[in-house]
Amino acid sequence: MSKELMEFSDRIDELFDQVIIEADDFWKQLTHLFI
Known part of the structure; x- marks a missing residue:
């Protein structure tokens, strides 16, 4: 593997x-709205 690729x-x-962290926060806020 080349350095650039790494x-x-x-x-x-x-x-x-x-993205995963932001999506996680988004889902937490959504569930708080509905529960």
Whole structure:
């Protein structure tokens, strides 16, 4: 694996982590509205 590819996949991992955290918060707020 080339260095550029490693850095690129690291960046994607960070992006996905952020999206998952935001989606998690979003679902928590949604369930609070309905419960």
